[in-house]
Amino acid sequence: MSRQPMTAHTAQSATGKPNSTVWSRQYQRYQKHKYFYLMLVPLVVYYLIFEYGPLYGVQIAFKDYMLRQGIWGSPWVGWKHFEYMFTLSPDFYKILGNTVIISLYHIIFGFPAPIILALLLNELRLEVFKQVSQTISYLPHFLSWIVLGGMLITILSPTTGAVNIVLGWFGIEPIYFLGDPHYFRFTLVVSAIWKEIGWGTIIYLAALAGIDPYLYEAAKIDGANRWKQTVHITLPSIMHVVAILFIFKTGSILSAGFDQIFNLYNPAVYSVADILDTYVYRVGLTQLQYSFTTAVGLFKNIVAFSMVMMTNFIVKKMGQEGIL
Template identity: 80%
Template structure:
């Protein structure tokens, strides 16, 4: 009898506690109602511009005709995917170019802002530090239309400043944007130059959160700048590096449409044509909407899978992921 009474009392206590939690949670929601109202524009934005367009994915499984619209265009199943993987003469070459360029971006472009942020963090003259940061940020705010014209002028084999310097050194002029052997090198280097300063912002913000007492203790133990960087600074921002690396791998099939479109030409199509430029040329110029939608869907599925895989591996290595 006593055991039954104890069980009932325990159940009643749990019920009361759960009711208190519900009431407390509802009270918190009620007090924050205006904050939730502020989220409505964000939900509307995502509903209209992010989730609404997903309706168009079905174009990849139809023979889309503009006059018939999406709804009335005939279904063809995986016809366009079959053509993409088995019959398209250019798909695998373009996929290879995309992966290679993206791989170069990760290998050389991803560590560059980290190294620059570490250098900025070591600067002790505040004015010089701020001026250097501003100069490194500036290219980010220029579009690739502007920078493309600037690079074409500077790298011109006949009138460009770079080839003029090479001429003084006794080196033959190099057509950086027209020679397949140099185009990818020029592409990656110019991309790093444009984005390296802007990429340091997050890392510098993470470094400001490091406890300065750690550096003081390291100095007392005789650690120099290099050891402080490798044993304190880098481990302290490793979680930020891991998260940004996850996002970077998700963009592995986005090799930079704006940049390549403004710099490439038919002479370097063999090494510069990527999925995005291919979709633009075939989809918009040749009006093959269904096929290029299938290519875009394939690209997004691969990107999503890479994000999940990288997130899993990052967690296995002891860092926090995004999921």
């Protein structure tokens, strides 16, 4: 008979008490790696204070919150704000539709962009050119949307912007990219890709660096060209990373990018640009409807959690590891 490995759950004495030797070994392991566990403390403290601590305020969604009475003193109203959100709010479904459409654009066009760039950079053989290309693609990530928003407003200006000047050379009429509802979403997606594509390649390049080079040598012997090596070796080797990042991406389907939109949109494009985050900011802070906007935020988080779980289930059914 094969002998099962002894673990903390199975190693017990005849009296039912855990074997002290097992716990001693675990303690020794913790002692050996104590500095690694110590490095987790700031991260745990951060999440406790800034991620789990604010959950205390979620109850505002079920109350008529009043500043003077505080959270505990405000009266309970049950599902009142959710009923208003789904049945009476005249803007909710239009704003929800804008959020979903913009997020889908980001997923369809923005998610594959870092993968494609990482594959292209991985094919470069001139190391200096590769490093310069990576550095240039990373730079926009470190600029805030306030700075980039001002740059885009200047570059895309219909009168003095460089883009419209170049279009004028080809006889094309000036386009108001940030003021025309037909072009605003396109501008959002392209500018978001430009800002984040370089930073998004870091994880994929790390995954590509871990691929066994002997696989490529074997493929060359079998007559596979670069395209076939990419399809049959490179992509399958990084698919587990792609799957995990795709799960996280779908979790933000109702977060279409507050910073970007808030710094670029204007009343002329509210019909296509107003999303849940900007709506919560405008109604919650300027009109002081804290309870209603908390209900909207809670709804958004529930949908995000559901999307993560559903995508994780689908990914695991397709043979990938997932996150759970």
